[in-house]
Amino acid sequence: MKNFAMIGAAGYIAPRHLKAINDTGNNLIAALDVNDSVGILDSYFPNTDFFTEFERFDRHIDRLRRDSRNAQAEYIAICSPNYLHDAHIRFSLRSGADAICEKPLVLTPDNIEELKTVEAETGHRVNTILQLRLHPSIIALRDRVARTDLPTKHDVELTYITSRGSWYLESWKGDTKKSGGIATNIGVHFYDMLHFVFGEVQKNVVHYVSATKAAGYLEYTNARVRWFLSIDIDDVPAEIRKAGQRTYRSITCDGDEIEFSGGFTDLHTRSYEEILNGNGFGLDDNWVAIDTVTNIRNAIPKGLIGDYHPFLKGQTV
Template sequence: MKNFALIGASGYIAPRHMKAIRDTGNRLIAALDPYDGIGIMDSHFPEASFFTEFERFDRFVDKWHRDSGNKIEYVSICSPNYLHDSHIRFALKNGADAICEKPLVLNPWNIDQLKLIEQETGQKINNILQLRLHTSIIDLKRRISKELKENPDKVYDIDLTYLTSRGKWYFVSWKGNESKSGGIASNIGVHFFDMLCWIFGDVEENKVHLKTADANAGYLKLKNANVRWFLSVSYDYIPEDVKNRGLTTFRSITVDGEAIEFSGGFTELHTRSYEQILAGNGFGIDDAYNSIDIVSKIRNLQPVGLVGEYHPFCKKIKQ
């Protein structure tokens, strides 16, 4: 049984981490969040110590180790994106491995610094890249790897579309602040970019066609794929047939016109991620580099407009 601490206990994704800690037979010792209405903890770890101030949480982690003779072995990080870097450093310097939600950090140079701290402390940073554990995505990777072994120069045409509706609160929260979330591409797209690079190779060209407050779109040339992508948090752009079914999210990946079905199978991916991490097979800091580099560049690129290979959903946007 391993001892965990959790930073960012009130967020949307935190209950999946609590469930994963419990389902893998481990225990949560302490949790931190500025917001104190976290009844969800009663369903998982009601006995865990809880703090709303980082300084008291920091003191507890240090004191608990000295008083009990035990240690916090893992710190799970579900805090706002711009705080991941700092909270990872806290974990490593306190002798714990980090388990961090995506995006690991906002910029690739943050990764370079964290690698040094890994080396100094001997601890490890694990990134939640759950799409790499999704059965449909694993099957796709196997299929593409087999085809590329037979034809290494093959280039696939891919359309990535991810629409996840968010209300007005989104733009008032830290998620709507690009300096804190990294923008739409970082916040909702980074794991898709990771998955595409994992399957189709490194980036050779990165182009942005449009950026609005609620949508980003662009083009990626990977070693073995041309990718047109469209990401949005607006309900307006969801296809009518999807709206008619009462759905507020639409995700689609087509490879050479063939739709890859991966709408289900997400509920247990955090638990599977924890199982792999505890077995020493987690996705480390080097695994995160490509996707972080992509979204960092998207954030700083100027849109070129609707020229070249742009995603068809771009025509939905009123410029």
């Protein structure tokens, strides 16, 4: 049994990490969040020491590290806001623990290069959750692309709409300096998936970007990709909204829909299993996706959004 600590225990994604720690037979010994709405801990680890101040959490982790009974945290799960990931990863490594960080790992490729130095200094490792690489449908698509004898440019369309209320823009997620913007916050694992399946990025053009939606074109070694991301409920197709659904997810390759709506439930647990077996996704695995979203964030948009999403005809930049 391994000892875990967690930073960001009240966050949206924290329950998946709590479940993964529990499902893999491990123990959560300490948790931190500035918010105290963490009653979910009782469902998994009711004896966890909980802190709302980083300084007290830091002292506790340091005391455990010095404990001769080997009670220290061996892994620290990071579910904090995106802009804090880099600092919390550094804290984890320097506290004698491996880090398991939610997406996006960091906000810029420079952060990745700097963390490599901290890994080398401490001898501890950074892992991240790139769960789509473990999804059966995505693995099958990658195998299909790999079986092609000669390089082929597949035509891919990616649409991901996950509607959010007005709270979203009032929170840290609505602040590009803290979240990285919509492409980073809700899209980074899709860009990683595209790289994982179709190879290296050759072209990155942004046609539209706002606080609530973005669209563009990416070209990979083996694909031409038109993509659209949104948190606006009005972008969900009418027939989907009528059915009471607030999320719409679609990936087509050469006109064929890739079905991956299911199979998400246990991907964090699968990720933890791989990490504990020494097969986690590390810093280098994240570089292409983080570079992609950094370029999207810094791009000057070009074109018509309606050209890149069938439900938005007539909307212009």
